[in-house]
Amino acid sequence: MRASKSVLAALRKTMSYNPMALCRFLGSSTALSSSSSPDCTVWNKKISHLIRTGQIEEAKKVFNAIEHKNTVTWNAMITGHVKRREMAKARKLFDEMPERDVVSWNLMISGYLSCRGVRFVEEGRLLFDQMPVRDTISWNTMITGYLRDGRVSDALRLFESMIERDVVTWNAMISGFLQNGVIAKAIEIFESMPERDSTSLCAVVSGLIHNGRIDKAAKLLVEFGAKDGYSENLVNAYNALIAGYSQRGQVDEARRVFDQIPYFCDQGKRRGMGFEKNVVSWNKMIKCYVKAGDLISARGLFDQMIDRDIVSWNTIISGYVQVPNMEGAIDLFNRMLYRDAITWNSMIMGFAEVGNLELAYEFFQRMPQRNLISWNSIISGYEKNSEYDWAINLYLEMQADGMKPDQHTLSSILSGCAGSVNLLLGAQIHQQVTKLVIGDVPINNSLITMYSRCGAILEARTMFDEMKTKDVISWNAMIAGYASHGYATEALQLFEFMKQQHVKPTQVTFTSVLSACANAGFTEAGKYYFNSMASQFRISPRMEHFSSLVDMIGRSGQLQEALHLIKSMPFQPDKTVWGALLGASRVHNNVTYGRIAAEALMTLDPESSAPYALLYNIYADLGQLNEAAEVKMLMRRNNVGKHVAASWVGSPHSETRTF
């Protein structure tokens, strides 16, 4: 096939838009020699296009078919492999190619350096040393590679031995130093560089924010941002600053920056050339208000926006979902022209949060394309609302659908297994976790909880012991496992070991520790631990800690001391605390304290029949039948007690105790 020169020229002109057209015209089955194609530029572009669109096999076919390749052809093919980190394949081509130019060398170096790891960095350096002629890009690539790998001094050595540095070199040094936390040096470089561009400023601002130096970032942005010569992408730096303040909860500061952007726009000569706020600025500011819980201001900005994008809508919807105000969210949802998975997922999460699983499921069903987060949201929704079997069924459905679970899915489903005491599935998930190599700390913690809730306390302990890295939650989970199964000694031993390992306990730790003491009747130990909360760890005791202490002191017979403790509490005791005193009074059949506790409970929780029932039993056991009858009458008069003495859920230990 032979194409006329003019046709080829016309086609070449449109090449960059539609390279496939040329291919179709020429037919791709024939050998692509220079006789059928005047030069290989066209084919090189075709290869580049195929690589850009991820069709490397196709690219390889074209590459192999070309008879007379030039250096660009080889480089294009090498690019394809380098992008996919296939360095062995890239290297083979590089070694085979008849003539290399500086781009070939640079490509290989950048490929090796992107792979990270000492071996690859050294390989890159070897090529850098071997190459006959280096340009600035070679140097910049090598410096960036070192900085990415944390080798700051190597980078600095190269930088200092460079003769002709360009702005990219300086910028690479700035961002690299900031990435490695060498802040002072980065600022020094920024301030001493011969010419700055907007990238320099963006790099230094975002890097400083990343390193917690937001005020310095703001100062530099104000100082250098107002000067001439910076391009429109400076707004990115302002946006980064808004996001930085937003993350720290400094709403007013963020708003000040947000309002400042058009101010500098007036200062700059090219008004309307991009110095103004863009949609990202608005979205970040709205997000800032949402994060601070100021939905009114967030909505105000949202309503003022002229060009909203999907992120604007999703941000404001997430604000309503977080409150949660699902009516508002639905209203916005209905007004949206285009929705994406994030929109739908936010709605699902919101409905799950307010316990409306029907609507959550309906939205889950209705959404056009579910992703992993959709599944995770609906599964965790059911799990959090104690619908464990639904959660487990959805998990099975998810897998049948070919969706691979991640650590969020597994953590939800493990909680589901713990909730429904499904040891069989829990152990299966454990195997899956091992296979998927998602052995991260939160997942392992869920496994501990799952095993211990299912009563497999030995498996829980094995899990705990095998964890290479633990956090305080791992310790809490294991201690809680022991405590809730009556292994008080083991719980306290582990707690002592935890302190030896210098892991700082939390309020949750003490909840389990005190509950273990209460269940086992270790009153003195319990008092000691309770006092150590504030004195050793600066943790203020919460309601559940007081109620445990009241429980154990009361049950040991020191009812007066228990009442004294209640009176000395820094906040109003709730029904769990009074319930503990009432329970203890029942154990000792003590009318005096039983009455006090029961009366407090009747005021706090007028619906509950439990205080009447307990008080009745105390009187009855003491043979004071008249008083017992009075209690019954009182209960009838107050219109409580359809199920007499049936369910008492006020005490933290209600499951393990019978009244």
Place this chain on the structure above:
DNA sequence: TTAGGGTTAG
């Protein structure tokens, strides 16, 4: 082929 940025949902 080198530098910055890339918002929203767990």
